[in-house]
Amino acid sequence: xxxxxxxxxxxxxxxxxxxxxxxxxxxxxxxxxxxxxxxxxxxxxxxxxxxxxxxxxxxxxxxxxxxxxxxxxxxxxxxxxxxxxxxxxxxxxxxxxxxxxxxxxxxxxxxxxxxx
Amino acid sequence: xxxxxxxxxxxxxxxxxxxxxxxxxxxxxxxxxxxxxxxxxxxxxxxxxxxxxxxxxxxxxxxxxxxxxxxxxxxxxxxxxxxxxxxxxxxxxxxxxxxxxxxxxxxxxxxxxxxxxxxxxxxxxxxxxxxxxxxxxxxxxxxxxxxxxxxxxxxxxxxxxxxxxxxxxxxxxxxxxxxxxxxxxxxxxxxxxxxxxxxxxxxxxxxxxxxxxxxxxxxxxxxxxxxxxxxxxxxxxxxxxxxxxxxxxxxxxxxx
Numbered sequence: 001x002x003x004x005x006x007x008x009x010x011x012x013x014x015x016x017x018x019x020x021x022x023x024x025x026x027x028x029x030x031x032x033x034x035x036x037x038x039x040x041x042x043x044x045x046x047x048x049x050x051x052x053x054x055x056x057x058x059x060x061x062x063x064x065x066x067x068x069x070x071x072x073x074x075x076x077x078x079x080x081x082x083x084x085x086x087x088x089x090x091x092x093x094x095x096x097x098x099x100x101x102x103x104x105x106x107x108x109x110x111x112x113x114x115x116x
Numbered sequence: 117x118x119x120x121x122x123x124x125x126x127x128x129x130x131x132x133x134x135x136x137x138x139x140x141x142x143x144x145x146x147x148x149x150x151x152x153x154x155x156x157x158x159x160x161x162x163x164x165x166x167x168x169x170x171x172x173x174x175x176x177x178x179x180x181x182x183x184x185x186x187x188x189x190x191x192x193x194x195x196x197x198x199x200x201x202x203x204x205x206x207x208x209x210x211x212x213x214x215x216x217x218x219x220x221x222x223x224x225x226x227x228x229x230x231x232x233x234x235x236x237x238x239x240x241x242x243x244x245x246x247x248x249x250x251x252x253x254x255x256x257x258x259x260x261x262x263x264x265x266x267x268x269x270x271x272x273x274x275x276x277x278x279x280x281x282x283x284x285x286x287x288x289x290x291x292x293x294x295x296x297x298x299x300x301x302x303x304x305x306x307x308x309x310x311x312x313x314x315x316x317x318x319x320x321x322x323x324x325x326x327x328x329x330x331x332x333x334x335x336x337x338x339x340x341x342x343x344x345x346x347x348x349x350x351x352x353x354x355x356x357x358x359x360x361x362x363x364x365x366x367x368x369x370x371x372x
């Protein structure tokens with residue numbers, strides 16, 4: 001959305017009624033997701049379900065990010081070009097993260113097996 | 117939009133007519149103003165900074181060993197990476213009560229709420245409602261400041277440490293944390309805590325400064341005279357980004 005054009009005179013028109021129901025809905029969605037994240041963290045503490053738990057937590061985090069970026073930052077309602085401009089480089093970040101986390105596991109393994 | 121009254125001479129022939137193709141300039145492919153677009157690109161570059169921090173965290177964490185026993189039998193050791201809810205389990209005014217991640221949850225709520233008040237300020241700006249913009253900016257400043265104070269308390273507690281401390285290799289019991297020693301686990305755990313939450317806190321602080329400036333400008337009627345409240349929107353983008361970063365820090369540093 002482009003900015004409204006500047007006018008020389010101060011604004012003197014009627015002030016519209018606030019329309020905030022949608023904003024509060026997103027707020028409650030974010031609070032609910034955070035509560036679920038919290039519950040999952042403490043409900044699945046066993047070692048055997050760690051990977052599953054972390055996958056759920058990361059999934060919920062991305063869902064939260066979707067609501068914040070899409071609705072609060074209004075990206076969902078921008079042009080397709082702008083959406084892709086922001087999303088594509090961010091996806092490269094995820095690649096970097098996955099690659100280096102895997103690398104970290106290998107380094108740790110190599111260091112702990114160095115003398116055996 | 118609203119540019120129907122530009123003073124352009126009537127073209128004598130089609131040759132004189134301004135070129136309006138996609139690559140001839142003068143149009144907005146992204147339908148976003150210059151300022152907002154630049155804010156988006158800045159935030160993208162900032163996302164790379166925080167992405168680098170979180171990637172570093174992930175790599176270093178995976179390099180270290182994991183505690184493999186029962187969660188209830190966990191104790192601090194430099195051998196393995198600490199379980200976060202055993203580190204961050206204090207709540208202001210509750211002494212030694214064990215409230216795993218309670219305070220962090222509260223901080224998260226405060227920041228999400230400040231994000232909502234920020235959207236409400238932007239919404240009020242669209243309606244040119246100066247009073248509402250002021251009101252919601254003040255709420256946002258308040259919650260941002262509370263978050264900063266909470267983080268200061270969290271740091272203080274992390275630095276002072278838990279009562280029991282941890283037996284170090286040289287036989288002494290060490291409490292708390294600094295950049296070269298800590299009672300919670302590997303040295304890098306505390307370093308990463310200071311760098312990641314510190315960098316995020318610095319962003320919140322800059323955000324609060326911008327919001328205070330924005331509140332003063334709103335009160336002075338700067339935006340009203342300008343005819344739009346786009347500055348509130350741009351600062352709002354920054355503020356939501358800071359909230360977004362916290363969402364990721366919360367998951368990767370405190371939950372998993």
